[in-house]
Amino acid sequence: MRTNFDFAPYRRSTVGFDRLFNLLEAGAREDDGYPPFDILKDGEDSYRITLAVAGFRPEDIEVVAQQNQLTVTGKRAEDDGNGEYLHRGIAARAFERRFQLADFIEAGNASFENGLLNIALKRVVPEAMKPRRIAIGGSNAANDRIEASKSKDREAA
Structure with a gap:
């Protein structure tokens, strides 16, 4: 329902x-579930999407990464017409599968082997967004700055 x-x-x-x-x-x-896919976490900041695209060749598939979306599109070339199918159980219809990517996830390389398309993903956090350790200085330097700001406030008043 x-x-x-x-x-x-x-x-x-x-x-x-x-x-x-x-x-x-x-x-x-x-979602019609075609083509089926797996999402695997390879490491702390790396992932892999694997799509089962039996019947397709690498040149029939297009992978596009744009902003926070990864789109995989497949369109199989027409049959050469040799022979008549009695049963066609291998799904070879055109497809488009979209994946929403989180912030700072970048698509890496894609490989095709044994009817499986593998797309590597990696989280790349910019340096400005990474946590950084702040050194704690001695109290003398901090007190000098506080005293200097107090004396400026007195002069302005």
């Missing part, structure tokens, strides 16, 4: 949350 949730009343009464509502609506859309 599927129920739809309408975010319109919330959109009218909030400002700046458009991206959040877009993500919620995108997650609520039905």
Whole structure:
């Protein structure tokens, strides 16, 4: 049983949350599950997405990373027409699979082996955002600065 949730009343009464509502609506859309995929955490800051794309060649697949979204698109070339299929069980329909990436996640290289497409992801936090240790200085330097600021305040008054 599927129920739809309408975010319109919330959109009218909030400002700046458009991206959040877009993500919620995108997650609520039905997913046909094709192609199947795995997401693996390789290390502290590295991940890998593996898509099962049997029947596709590397040149049939396009991987695009843009802002916080990774899009994998596959369109298989037409059959050469040799022979008639009695049963076609290998899904080879065109697909587009989108992945929302968190901030500071960058897509690395992609490899194709044995019908599996592997895309490496890595969290790259800018130096300005990383925590840094602040050295604690002696009390004399701090007191000198405090005394200097107090004397400036007295002169201004």
